[in-house]
Amino acid sequence: MKLVRGRVWKYGDDVNTDVIFPGKYTYTVTDPVEMASHAMEDLDPEFAKSVQPGDVVVAGRNFGCGSSREQAAFCLKYAGVGAVVAKSFSRIYFRNAINAGLPVIQAPEAVEAIEAGETVEIDLERGELRCKAGRFSFPRLPEAVLGIFAAGGLIPYTRQRLGLAPREGEGTGTSGESSR
């Protein structure tokens, strides 16, 4: 798994799926580029305009609460977000992010220490986050779901299990295209 390095977009507690990806788009917007253009629209209109590949979203408790819409995970992935670091995640968001192959990291102490706009580095393999304030370790995913994440998401993982040949980009964590 790769190293994530990027600028921090920092937000508070209970960032819900409606502000990450508004419900009015959930049945009509399916193109990855267009989805990315609406990411965080009702929370931070600046985000979609200036997010760079590898940037890291850092948030408080209960990130992704609310709807089951997985576009809230995919739109961040399509926007280039390298990882989401939060004090905690809502259960459906956590599932959807794993299934989308978007790294989700629960690290409450790191969240406290990280400042908006700074550049952080995350070693997913070693479970380590490096920021201005220092180094923080975070727990790896449960063994039973690591395979999904390693395959780049649930769809490539399922294809692997069914013995189907991988598609272009699969297994590298950039498989979202097939899952829109």
Next chain:
Amino acid sequence: MGKTFVEKVLGRKAGRAVTAGEIVEVVPDYAMSHDNTAAIAKTFASIGVARLYDPNLHVVILDHASPPPNEKFAENHREVREFVKKHGIQNFYDVQRGVCHQVMVEEGFALPGLLIVGSDSHSTTYGAVGAFGTGIGRSEMAVIMATGRIWLRVPETMRVVFRGTPPPGVSAKDIMLYAIGRIGVEGANYMAVEFAGEAVEQMSVSSRMVLANMAAEMGAKTGYVEPDEITLEYVRPRARREFEVVKSDPDATYVRVHELDVSALEPLVACPHAVDNVKPVSEVAGTRIHQVFFGSCTNARLEDFEVVARILKGRRVHPEVRMLVFPASQQVYLDALRAGYLEILAEAGAVILNANCGPCMGSHQGIPANGEVSLSTSNRNFRGRQGNREAEIYLCSPATAAASAIRGVISDPREFL
């Protein structure tokens, strides 16, 4: 050591004894999807499996923007219809039938002891009749189409006991808002929540659906009310298959037990922009409202219409308020029509719309304007939820919605009893 309801249901599905924290791979009894079925179908196609694992596993209900407000939604619906036809999904309900969770319960899919997943966060609703219902993502639904299987973590269980009998004018919605205000929007994250106590024992299935539905607003994986005679009387004539009631053992392990006394509870509202921002109606009474949304999978069943009709009978909706009414299903629509409730509401100046989700998630039929206040019987008041981030949403009971519609400001329904 005894087992909880969820440990038993998931253990039976997994074919072994399981405890909270384990991860199981299971085949659900039903898998519900709605307007998002078109997107799921595309993901299913990308997997590369030609046929559905089992077409009878799936229930597809068009409700989120029904009938479609524009060509994009219309194309979406067309794709869903083509998909269910192509793959032989018999359990398909088109735009006339109603809100998916209501239909699942009314049509006898949701039954005690069953495991039901839905690509919608309020799939927790099925716990009102003792099923394990939980929300999943679209990709997961696509994989169920291909393989029948899904991984689930066996959740820990929280018990919420509502003591006492609520006073007149206080409903299941007030009781649930009270619980969410106390427990918080993350208070039951990853957990199953069992609702119990005298107040729940006295509730109809419709009222229990309010609790199970809004369990999602505490972060819960599922909500559950232990089936009793009230449950069985409701489900027996509708059941589509045999079922077995599953209950937690008396010595089951609970991670937390909340005891909440509802005997002196007041009507409550959830204020913008969080469901746990709960205040007594008395504290926000007088707040100007522009729209009343009486609908959704939370609160638009016949008993809700009865309460609203009783308050509105012989009165008028305030001239500066739009009251939008969406029965939870076509069945509720017909029942409310025959009981005369719709006539009372229409005479009072309410707009009666068809059974679907309406403006709940901002698709159509009543998006509030900038700076407006929408008072809603639904379950979420996040910023932008009803399609406009410059609007404010308050959540309340049907009674509070009706009383406030008359006055044009948030009002205590007990003044109309």
